Amino acid sequence: MRHTISVQVENKFGVLSRVAGLFSGRGYNIESISVGETLDPKISVMTIVTRGENQIVEQINKQLNKLIDVIKVQDLFDVDHVEREMVMIKITPTQEQKAEVLRLAEIFRGRVVDSSLKTYTIEITGDESKIEAFLELVKPMGVKEFVRSGKIAIARERSRG
Incomplete structure (x- = not known):
């Protein structure tokens, strides 16, 4: 199943690499990724599109939440967006x-x-x-x-x- 994940992160060097590494380390491809600053230049939002079984993507989301520079993770799969x-x-x-x-x-x-x-x-x-x-x-x-x-x-x- 295709998941669109919104990840709010601290706008710091290396954050993108750590997030991408989390996916590749579990053998999952990122179909697309976009990153941009928010109203607060210290915070960016990543929009990540990936495919995978719901329970696997849920595990990835939990791992994302454990990364030090991650503020908030939201899988938009079941969310009106x-x-x-x-x-x-x-x-x-x-x-x-x-x-x-x-x-x-x-x-x-x-x-x-x-x-x-x-x-x-x-x-x-x-x-x-x-x-x-x-x-x-x-x-x-x-x-x-x-x-x-x-x-x-x-x-x-x-x-x-």
Whole structure:
């Protein structure tokens, strides 16, 4: 099963290495990892995506909590949350395909972030299925290369009332 884990850590040298080492030491792959500062520059949040049986990932979460620089661990598997990632795609359409590429970018709420005589670089932000759908539609138009960010996620607040 796929798990998205949010880990709040002290923003210190070596923390990322220790967290990644915990996964590799148990033979688990990290599908994606994103790290960034919070409102407090002394604290960062890591969003880690991995696959594994629930009880194994639960053990990993317990081990994460034992790391000295870890403040909080939250497995978002059973938590209502919002997740996004970003992709930048360099497309080399033919002259006849250029308008279609721009139309698709608009439909997917993407934007052209760079262009040349032969290429468009388009940025798309959304959930994994949106990004996969866009990539499938533009592949026949000449995807030269693309890069993806890791997933970021945040738990939803519960409504009170």
